[in-house]
Amino acid sequence: MSGDFSWIRPEPHGIHVVPADVWIDPSKPVDRALVTHGHADHARGGHGATVATPETLAIMKLRYATAEGAQPVEYGETIRLAGGVDATFIPAGHVLGSAQILLEHAGERVVITGDYKRRPDPTCPPFEVTPCDIFITEATFGLPLFTHPPIGEEMAKLLKRLSDNPERCVLVGAYALGKAQRVIAELRAAGHTDPIYLHGAMEKMCRLYEEFGVDLGELRLVADHTKEEMRGSIVVCPPSALNDRWSRRLPEPITAMASGWMRVRQRARQRNVELPLVISDHADWDELTRTVEEVDPHETWITHGREEALLRWHQLTQRRARALAMVGREDEDD
């Protein structure tokens, strides 16, 4: 540790890398942005130049229609920014294309995780532990009550409910980017080969995943099929469509939701969920704390989520940490 890390500055609207004048995941338009992954609370449109993985850039192009100033960086590739700052994109295991960003300047190393998880995910390469001085982490599920069960258990629950109700369908609410494709890929891995029906809003993202080599099996659009055809099937939709009029076209849907928040009963009840599936693309409490232990940074900075509890854990384990007040980062659906 030499300097005071004044070259990296957390601001409410993003992390500012001062010598290079670039921003990490800025929530307002800037000249030059480094983007960890394609979720809307990290990837906004309208920047002069956007540096991200090719997958993330493709997702942003799909969402914002423009791709001006797109600068693709492969995993493991290091690029030189202005002011003597090097940036390396490292897999974060969160969704397709998600990356941690390692910044190096004057012998100091800072890792920004973006969002991440440690569980295997058939749709993206796994998180890589990267030693650093400052570890800037998320804490979406930063309370000790959050332990995500093995995904196989949740898949078994889902398939059991489906086979118990051959005349109905199971409607799974899942975040349109990442969660939906992971659930579908895990269903395939569990041996479910039947066609899976999609809400129209999910189609393009699933196709994009397929273009990047993620096999999702046979997908059909709900709009193209009758109620009769969908009996005994799994239907995937965005969480917002779960209690929407849209679902009336389905055969007596059993409402399921794939989210880490489903660990808490009342969260499931708030959404009228009958079949809660505890599936998250974020690190749970054990993953968060284990990751800090493995990275073993000089100091942890916490961007968003339940930062108080993770701060407390640092205090109890005699580690240095601070909370950054980042705005607009909350994943109520994940």
Added chain:
Amino acid sequence: MQSFAALIDALVYTSSRNAKLQLIADYLRETPDPDRGWAMAALTDGLDFPAVKSSTIRNLMKERVDPVLWSLSRDFVGDTAETASLLWPDNPQAGDAPSPSLDEAVQRLSAITRNSAMSELPRLLDPLDASGRYALIKLATGGMRVGVSARLAKTAFAQAFDVPVDEVEEYWHALTPPYAELFAWAADGADPPDTANMPLFRPFMLAHPLEETVVDLADYVAEWKWDGIRVQLAHVGGETRAYSRSGDDISATFPEMIDALDIPVVLDGELLVRGDVQGGEAGGAASFNALQQRLGRKTVSKKMLAEAPAFVRLYDVLMLDGEDLRALRWTERRAQLEALMARLPDTHFDLSQVVEADHFDHLAQIREGARDDAIEGLMLKRRDSPYVAGRKTGLWYKWKRDPLLVDCVLMYAQRGSGKRSSFYSDYTFGCWDGDPDKGAELLPVGKAYSGFTDEELKKLDRHVRQNTVNRFGPVRETDKSLVFEVAFDSVHESKRHKSGLAMRFPRISRIRWDKPVHEADRIDALRALIRD
């Protein structure tokens, strides 16, 4: 225990009434005695393990989880039992101990004392998974919170074994958990329990709100709705009992009433304490506030008996001299009740008088004038109505007086519990202690968490989050920019709030997004509404 836990989870995630009935009925048919009886007891709040309290659970957790992490977690989840079930650490020493049956769990919980709770509860919790722990803690601390009323559970029981629910209700109170005789009767065709000679609770007849209905006074009779607690007094087989509306035995709380009744009769009336607010001095009843001092006590001091003696204002008679009168018309029962008054001591009983009115509009005028008498409103009873359990459409109506209204300013908000744990849904509001344009301050006068729709709750939650000026643990102080029109039944002197006032049944009547805060009411205006 696991199948009971599965039932509880399934009920939590089911909102349809029919689906809930089905789940419970299936469980009751598939589960052997005595487990299914204990499950019925749990669903109807019929179990009590006094040595296990919510604080016991908190203390257990304190030994296992850092207190800061515990309270952050508890705050997020909004429920102690669920938080504990999720945070309970695996105990490697527990090994593969089999999870206890529901019967075994109940037996072991019953044997727990205050001293053994801290060592015995972990032994029960260790072999269970998170769902099992949740069900066990809820079972132990009371209140399953699965959206199932006692009535719904009994209806499911009736449905499971195809027996009439009113009979279930009647026998229910003669029996104790795990209700072996009830299952023997319903499931195996044994004789029904003999209840004729027991001082049992007979389910109350209840009323629907009148709302927009207009009734013909030729068919309906009006009575005051007294502001006390509904009570049933039963003297059968030489024993007297007092029951509250929910069927709880409150004999010990009102011993003077038990001593005052010694003829074989089952009576329905309003329990009040002596005073001069309700019905003027002649009426002789104190306000509800005075009665409240006597509620919920297991023993009563002599001083209290002397200062606030109870009496019952009678509405109806259900049984007399061993004869069941409930099938008779109201007019016939009323005649028997009036004749009966001579056999009851007038120190402890009087008759709820019929309110005479020429026509419905006249009655409406009388009701308007009822404010000063601190009466809850009027009851309208069909003259030919039999006495039947629960609410039957068209027989009895309650016609509550309009609430009092006052404009208050939102001051603090707190997150709700259960389904509302992620919303700021509990609001503390205040009135001005003088002229707000001359520097007056707001003083809290009450707290409300109802009266708004789910849509309004979302807007209020957003308002709180966007206008927070201070945080005190789970409480947020807002910038005091929003006016609520608060409805309440009455207001009393109280030390609970800095303003020295407390409202009864406050609820949000309207959210006045449009109203400037300096136009909200002053403390003086509220104080002027006190009628104690």
